[in-house]
Amino acid sequence: MSDEYLWDGSGTPDPEVERLEKLLGRFRPELRELQFPAAATSPLHTRSRRTEWLRVAAAVVLLLGSVWLMRALTGRAAWTIAGAEGSPRIDGRIAARNDGWKIGQSLETDAASRVRLRVDGLGEIDVDPNSHLTLLQANPTQQQIRLVRGTIHAAVTAPPYVFLVRTPGAYAMDMGCAYTLQVTDAGVSILRVTVGWVDLQHGFRQSLVPAGAAAESRPGIGPGAPYFDDASERFREALEALNFDVENSQARSEALTILLAEARPRDAFTLLNLFRRVDAEDRGRLYDRLALLLPPPAGVTRQNALEGDDMSAWWDKLGLGHAKKGLKGPPRIEE
Amino acid sequence: MPANHSMGDFSQDAELVQAARGGDRAAFGELYERYVRMVHGVLLAHVPYAEVDDLVQDVFLIMLRRLDSLREPTAFAGWLLAIARNRAHDFHRRPREAAEFQDTAGRNDPDEQEARAALEAIQSLPEAYRETLSLRLVEGMTGPEIAARTGLTPASVRVNLHRGMKQLREKLGKSIAHE
Numbered sequence: 001m002s003d004e005y006l007w008d009g010s011g012t013p014d015p016e017v018e019r020l021e022k023l024l025g026r027f028r029p030e031l032r033e034l035q036f037p038a039a040a041t042s043p044l045h046t047r048s049r050r051t052e053w054l055r056v057a058a059a060v061v062l063l064l065g066s067v068w069l070m071r072a073l074t075g076r077a078a079w080t081i082a083g084a085e086g087s088p089r090i091d092g093r094i095a096a097r098n099d100g101w102k103i104g105q106s107l108e109t110d111a112a113s114r115v116r117l118r119v120d121g122l123g124e125i126d127v128d129p130n131s132h133l134t135l136l137q138a139n140p141t142q143q144q145i146r147l148v149r150g151t152i153h154a155a156v157t158a159p160p161y162v163f164l165v166r167t168p169g170a171y172a173m174d175m176g177c178a179y180t181l182q183v184t185d186a187g188v189s190i191l192r193v194t195v196g197w198v199d200l201q202h203g204f205r206q207s208l209v210p211a212g213a214a215a216e217s218r219p220g221i222g223p224g225a226p227y228f229d230d231a232s233e234r235f236r237e238a239l240e241a242l243n244f245d246v247e248n249s250q251a252r253s254e255a256l257t258i259l260l261a262e263a264r265p266r267d268a269f270t271l272l273n274l275f276r277r278v279d280a281e282d283r284g285r286l287y288d289r290l291a292l293l294l295p296p297p298a299g300v301t302r303q304n305a306l307e308g309d310d311m312s313a314w315w316d317k318l319g320l321g322h323a324k325k326g327l328k329g330p331p332r333i334e335e
Numbered sequence: 336m337p338a339n340h341s342m343g344d345f346s347q348d349a350e351l352v353q354a355a356r357g358g359d360r361a362a363f364g365e366l367y368e369r370y371v372r373m374v375h376g377v378l379l380a381h382v383p384y385a386e387v388d389d390l391v392q393d394v395f396l397i398m399l400r401r402l403d404s405l406r407e408p409t410a411f412a413g414w415l416l417a418i419a420r421n422r423a424h425d426f427h428r429r430p431r432e433a434a435e436f437q438d439t440a441g442r443n444d445p446d447e448q449e450a451r452a453a454l455e456a457i458q459s460l461p462e463a464y465r466e467t468l469s470l471r472l473v474e475g476m477t478g479p480e481i482a483a484r485t486g487l488t489p490a491s492v493r494v495n496l497h498r499g500m501k502q503l504r505e506k507l508g509k510s511i512a513h514e
Binding site for chain 2: 003006007008009016018020021023024025026027028029043105123124153155175176177178195196197208211212321
């Protein structure tokens with residue numbers, strides 16, 4: 001017998017070890033669905049590049065096709081309760097572990113209840129107390145819920161744009177990430193991303209929110225510009241006015257003054273998001289401050305900023321990595 | 336000797352962790368591939384086989400949720416190992432989960448029966464030996480790979496393998512003698 005064989009497979013094989021390896025090898029895992037597709041694209045840059053668009057779109061079609069086929073073959077796209085505390089209710093009836101949650105059903109937690117939901121191939125959603133959700137879609141290419149109120153914590157392994165949460169202020173579309181999403185009684189939604197990116201959309205308003213950042217969305221207005229959690233309080237208050245005080249130009253202009261004074265280099269991310277949100281006459285001073293915090297790349301000029309041109313090249317200088325956009329333009333949202 | 340496990344050092348882990356935090360799905364996928372066998376082997380040392388696949392998924396979803404809280408990305412392997420062990424510990428703290436376990440698959444296949452008996456024997460060994468033997472005999476990792484993945488010293492892994500195998504032989508010998 002040789003201990004070397006047991007140690008690293010070298011030397012004279014020990015027959016008993018060999019036999020146990022063969023017997024026990026049947027318990028080895030098969031790689032399952034947690035693998036992520038690699039589809040790195042810049043949030044904005046690729047929009048103007050047709051070839052890149054086609055390449056990514058083709059990859060996504062292939063990916064979604066594969067996911068669809070895999071789910072169709074395995075028949076796994078159902079929501080189940082993976083864990084429950086207290087007395088959560090589905091359509092008014094108390095729900096327990098392993099119960100299913102079906103399209104059209106509402107799920108509610110009271111002050112003493114919480115739920116963990118799971119979909120194979122998608123991930124898990126933890127539902128906090130005092131929350132109310134409805135399941136809208138549950139098929140291989142799109143899983144869609146409405147968060148009426150309360151808080152969910154999502155850990156999603158599905159491909160980009162498969163999991164979507166509707167809130168009163170925006171759609172929150174997962175791009176492979178972990179995040180917390182809260183909807184207040186007033187319908188304001190607050191998103192905090194811990195891993196990856198989330199795409200918030202409402203009409204023509206869009207915010208791509210990376211890890212470490214947050215964004216609010218309001219009914220009738222949509223998502224505001226995102227900000228990093230460690231931005232100053234004055235910065236965040238000024239941003240709130242810029243994002244949502246849509247009818248008061250004077251207040252917005254004053255808020256921009258405060259925001260620019262408070263901005264740190266890290267907040268260049270928020271400033272870049274504001275080019276499409278500030279009034280045209282304010283774009284010049286926004287450009288000037290941003291250029292101090294993060295010098296513009298070659299080819300991006302003050303004139304570009306004043307005219308509302310594409311700022312894609314500047315995004316690349318942020319060093320935030322790339323959002324994993326699977327689809328360009330508005331993704332298909334199943335009704 | 337199967338040894339598909341990529342050895343890669345901890346600095347590679349750190350790069351993958353940083354990329355995964357930024358939403359790089361390929362990086363997350365690579366971390367999964369690098370560590371799925373370690374997580375599987377550790378869980379298999381502690382919980383019933385039929386529960387392991389679901390718990391592996393749990394561990395990687397917990398990892399995804401908490402990746403932002405990992406302060407030192409080079410410590411990823413030990414951190415993931417702790418999540419796996421905690422998840423196995425949680426499993427046994429929940430009597431409902433344990434009571435629900437009923438696994439009768441393959442009970443009529445003699446090889447399957449023998450394999451399950453060997454697995455149960457490994458699970459009955461002292462803690463220090465069962466994980467190491469599970470990683471070696473079930474997952475097919477070598478001693479050096481186990482040391483690299485778990486953070487144990489090679490000497491400790493070697494001792495665990497040697498003593499664990501000795502106890503396993505005794506247990507399997509006894510069970511054969513009882514039949």
